[in-house]
Amino acid sequence: MTESQSESTRAEELRSFAFLAVVMAPILAVVLIAAFGFSIWFYQMIIGGPPHA
Secondary structure, three states: OOHHHHHHHHHHHHHHHHHHHHHHHHHHHHHHHHHHHHHHHHHHHHHOOOOOO
């Protein structure tokens, strides 16, 4: 592997990491939290509301 290929690969790796850390991680967190909230809402809709104490 030559020096230019190594630097090119390193730049691509850094760009990929930045994309995953800055874009995909927050989007994935929001989607997972929304899916959890939706599942709770749907479950309560089926059982007739939140449980009573």
